Amino acid sequence: MARPKHEHPTPAELEVLQVLWERGSATVREVMQALGERKRRAYTSVMSLMNVMCEKALLAREPQGKAFVYSPRVKRDLALREMVGDLLDRAFEGSASTLVARLLEKTSPEELDEIRRTIEAFDHGKGDR
Numbered sequence: 001m002a003r004p005k006h007e008h009p010t011p012a013e014l015e016v017l018q019v020l021w022e023r024g025s026a027t028v029r030e031v032m033q034a035l036g037e038r039k040r041r042a043y044t045s046v047m048s049l050m051n052v053m054c055e056k057a058l059l060a061r062e063p064q065g066k067a068f069v070y071s072p073r074v075k076r077d078l079a080l081r082e083m084v085g086d087l088l089d090r091a092f093e094g095s096a097s098t099l100v101a102r103l104l105e106k107t108s109p110e111e112l113d114e115i116r117r118t119i120e121a122f123d124h125g126k127g128d129r
Contacts, residue, residue, distance in 0.1 A: 008083050009074075013053055015039070016046070017072055017079065020059070025071035027064070 009017055019034040020026060026034070032046040050070055053059040061068040092099045107115065 008086060009053075009058060009079065012049055013056075013058060016050060016053060017058065017074070017076075020070060020072045021076045025069050027067045027069055029067070031070070 015035060015038065016031055019031050023030070023034070028043065028047045028050055031050065032041060032043055035041055035046065050059060050061075054061055054070075057073055059070045060073050061070045063069075088094060088096060088099055092102075104112070
C-alpha cells in the first residue's frame with residue numbers, strides 16, 4: 001500500500017528540516033547524530049526518510065565524496081506559516097483568536113511579554129503600510 005501524501009512535512013520530516021535549517025546543510029550521518037540528541041534512529045531510517053524528502057522536494061542533495069550533502073529546499077518561515085495556516089483552518093475553523101487563546105494557556109510569563117512586544121511591533125509596522 002502506498003504511503004499517503006502529506007501536504008506539509010510529517011513530524012519526522014520536520015525534525016530533519018529543523019536540523020538542516022539550523023546547520024544549512026549536512027550529511028545523513030550528521031543529521032542522524034543531531035537527531036540522536038533528541039531521538040535514537042538507525043542510519044538507514046534517516047537515510048530513507050531524507051531520500052523521501054528529496055522526492056517530495058523538501059530537500060536537495062549534492063554528492064560529496066562517497067556521501068551526499070542535503071540542504072533544505074523550503075524556507076523555515078514559509079513552511080511554518082503554511083503549517084500554522086493549515087492548523088488554523090482545520091482545527092480552529094479559521095479563528096485566530098481561538099488559536100491564540102489555546103496557545104496562551106501554555107505560555108510562560110516571559111513568553112507572554114515577548115508576545116506583547118511582537119504584537120506591538122506588528123501594529124507599528126502595519127500602520128506604515
